[in-house]
Amino acid sequence: MESVKRIGVVGTGLIGKGLIMALENDPSFDLSRILTRREIDSMIGFPSAGKLTNDVDELIDNSDLIVECSGDVLYGTDVIDRAIRASLPVVTMNSELQVTTGSYFARRGFITEAEGDQPGCLAALHENVLQMGFKPLVYGNVKGFLKLDPQPDEMEYWSNRNGTSLEMTTSFTDGTKVQIEQVFVANGLGAGIAADGLLGPLSEDAHSGGVHLAERAKEAGCAISDYILSPKTPPGVFITAEIDSRHKDALRYYKMGEGPYYTMLVNYHLCHLEILKTIRRVFSGGGVLLNNGTHPRISAAAVAKRDLYPGHAIRRGIGSFDVRGIAVEIAAHSEHVPIGLLSDAVVVRPVREGQMLTFADVELPNSLALRAWLEIKEEALYAPSR
Incomplete structure (x- = not known):
């Protein structure tokens, strides 16, 4: 037994x-x-x-x-x-x-x-749509509300109301959480990003937003990881994809629209x-559902929400009122500080509001996480292409 x-x-x-x-x-x-x-x-x-x-x-x-x-x-x-x-x-x-x-x-x-959580749900949906023969163009996250610089009093109110920590509530609101999630999806599912900070178009529904992003993916020549801002769409994830055009009549009958882009939406995630x-x-031997890959290309960089001055301590970057996170390509921003590393960090050079923090701007405590990131970055920048 x-x-x-x-x-x-x-x-x-x-x-x-x-x-x-x-x-x-x-x-x-x-x-x-x-x-x-x-x-x-x-x-x-x-x-x-x-x-x-x-x-x-x-x-x-x-x-x-x-x-x-x-x-x-x-x-x-x-x-x-x-x-x-x-x-x-x-x-x-x-x-x-x-x-x-x-x-x-x-x-x-x-x-x-x-x-x-959204990345894992997208990975499961990815497996499903591939088995049906679809070719994903957009790995999408649905966000209903965004405020890049929320204030402490409003975040404390929503934190108490929802039973979530202040940091968690703030990272959801200022977009850090969705940026991190879509970085993860890009690395784990082999997608790219269309721009630093993602596109996040305002959309009536998942399909119209997915079509908009699919057109950008076609321009980029690769699948992209992104999100839509859609107050009327239930929280969830979606994939917008294309498929052999011979299925067009059947997909129209299945109420999937006229194509050439089709959106599969999962309108819940039960954590x-x-x-x-x-x-x-x-x-059961099913293997990895999703991880960040062994050679990631995308990271979540820290951007200042306000002017920061030497001596200022950042206790925790994610969910703070000092910085927020945005998706960036590692090769294009090799000296950025991942927002996840900002823990008990001290600012050593002036950083202006909207500026991306670099390793020259902050002093970080020695940690395995820091050493791990430096190894990851070295591989991302200098390892032979695979």
Whole structure:
């Protein structure tokens, strides 16, 4: 009889807590340990509280697979490094980590993003449309609202109302989250970007926005990763693709429109609930759903939201009121600082509002994440083409 697989969870925020409750209800898995940085005595009433630990070794020793959903790039990188060294497969719900250090781990072991967040859902949709014979042109994300420089008071209001952290709420609102997600999709699915910061056209619906982006993809000569700003479209993901024109009459009958571009929309993503599908995929030998690739071409650069002066400390870049993230090509902006690395960073040169931060502008603490990025960048810029 096959033994029940032991699942270790890293992170006790919104996603981690939801996954823990889902695992409690699934007898095919054993929730083994939950790694947290919080004081365990303060977490009275937390689900499966008896499995909480602050000890990475305890997590590793009692798990057959690790799910990393801490939302923290530097901390998550350290934990995943331990898991990979122990030859454990790693599933993430952490696009921020994937676009910063994921490629470092993709060369060393098994790491995949889960379905549930937009990149994983796009990867699953990608597999589906390829099997039907479509050729993707646009890997699209649907965003309903965008404000590049939201203020603290409004973000605190929405954070409290939605039960999400202030940083998470801010990164959703200022576009950092969608930029990171589409960087990840571009690298993982072999697409490009049409412009720094993406295009993000205002669209009535997913199909009209997808057609607009598909035309830009045809001009670029490659599939692109981007998003639409569409307040009336449900949150989700879509792929706009082309197919053998002999299917045109049938696709018209199937209410897919006149072509030549067709849009497949998934109008939901259920985050922690869908992680279970990816865990099953891994154990059944289904392989990587999505990772950042071993040789990424796109990154998420930090851009100043306001003038920054020497001595200013950036505690955490993602979700801050100091910087936001935009998608860029690594080769064109080789000295940019990935926004995921801005943790306890100190500004050392004046940076003007709207300026992209470079490594000469900030002092970063030494970390595995920093060393991993420098290796990734070296490969991206100087490795022979493959």
